[in-house]
Amino acid sequence: MQDQEKFLIAFFESYVDSFTGLTPEQQNNFTIKKEHSLRVTDNACELANYLELDDEDKKVAFTAAVFHDIGRFKQLVDFNTFNDEVSADHAEFAVEILKEKGVLKNWNEELQHLVFVAIQLHNKLSIPKKITERELLHAKLLRDADKLDILKVLTDYYTDKSNPPNHTLTWELPTATKVSPRVAKEVLAGKLVSKSEVKSELDVKIMQLSWVYDINFKPSFEILFSNRFLEKIYSTLPKNDGIFDIYRKVKVFAENKLMN
Numbered sequence: 001m002q003d004q005e006k007f008l009i010a011f012f013e014s015y016v017d018s019f020t021g022l023t024p025e026q027q028n029n030f031t032i033k034k035e036h037s038l039r040v041t042d043n044a045c046e047l048a049n050y051l052e053l054d055d056e057d058k059k060v061a062f063t064a065a066v067f068h069d070i071g072r073f074k075q076l077v078d079f080n081t082f083n084d085e086v087s088a089d090h091a092e093f094a095v096e097i098l099k100e101k102g103v104l105k106n107w108n109e110e111l112q113h114l115v116f117v118a119i120q121l122h123n124k125l126s127i128p129k130k131i132t133e134r135e136l137l138h139a140k141l142l143r144d145a146d147k148l149d150i151l152k153v154l155t156d157y158y159t160d161k162s163n164p165p166n167h168t169l170t171w172e173l174p175t176a177t178k179v180s181p182r183v184a185k186e187v188l189a190g191k192l193v194s195k196s197e198v199k200s201e202l203d204v205k206i207m208q209l210s211w212v213y214d215i216n217f218k219p220s221f222e223i224l225f226s227n228r229f230l231e232k233i234y235s236t237l238p239k240n241d242g243i244f245d246i247y248r249k250v251k252v253f254a255e256n257k258l259m260n
């Protein structure tokens with residue numbers, strides 16, 4: 001790791017450690033988000049290498065990944081939730097923190113701007129149309145790196161029954177055996193399911209399957225398949241025709257992305 005990368009990671013870790021008086025549950029969630037951020041950074045570096053980005057763009061991808069969720073810590077302490085809908089936009093928090101602390105103050109404006117834009121867009125349902133090619137590259141890269149790790153965390157959680165329930169992963173929604181009609185409609189139409197349509201734990205998993213429509217790069221699909229994320233989610237779902245149709249739809253879509 002280069003000195004600058006070491007400095008950024010050290011800054012991130014000392015920021016996280018600066019919160020005191022946390023409950024054991026908060027501490028646990030801090031650790032989860034900290035480790036997530038570091039794995040997303042690894043994913044971002046892997047994608048940046050695969051895409052053969054130049055050193056400047058690699059630096060932007062690395063930095064946006066390290067700090068993309070830095071707003072989560074303040075969010076959890078202030079609101080006791082990771083749900084943006086009922087608290088605040090954690091991506092905006094992240095940008096505020098970076099600006100306030102002057103972490104990137106010696107960088108040129110363009111590169112700082114790219115980091116901020118990638119972070120701001122990492123948690124939005126879609127990427128706005130009117131952005132530059134370079135902004136788009138970084139927004140897509142961070143979204144893929146982030147989703148791949150969320151899929152890893154969720155599938156580990158779903159497939160290891162010894163895990164204690166974690167309300168930040170299940171959102172404390174009721175269980176169900178049928179997918180909500182609007183959720184089914186969206187995913188079968190090839191659309192990303194919006195959080196606002198999600199009514200049950202089952203819908204959450206269907207929404208996660210719908211993320212295949214929002215994965216941008218071929219190496220991301222390679223990671224998706226090599227880790228069997230889709231199969232792992234499917235294996236935890238009730239078995240009926242409606243659910244099988246959804247699974248087949250997203251799987252075929254992802255397989256085509258891998259081949260083309």
Ligand SMILES: [Fe+2]
Pocket residue numbers: 068069090122123
């Ligand atoms: Fe995030």
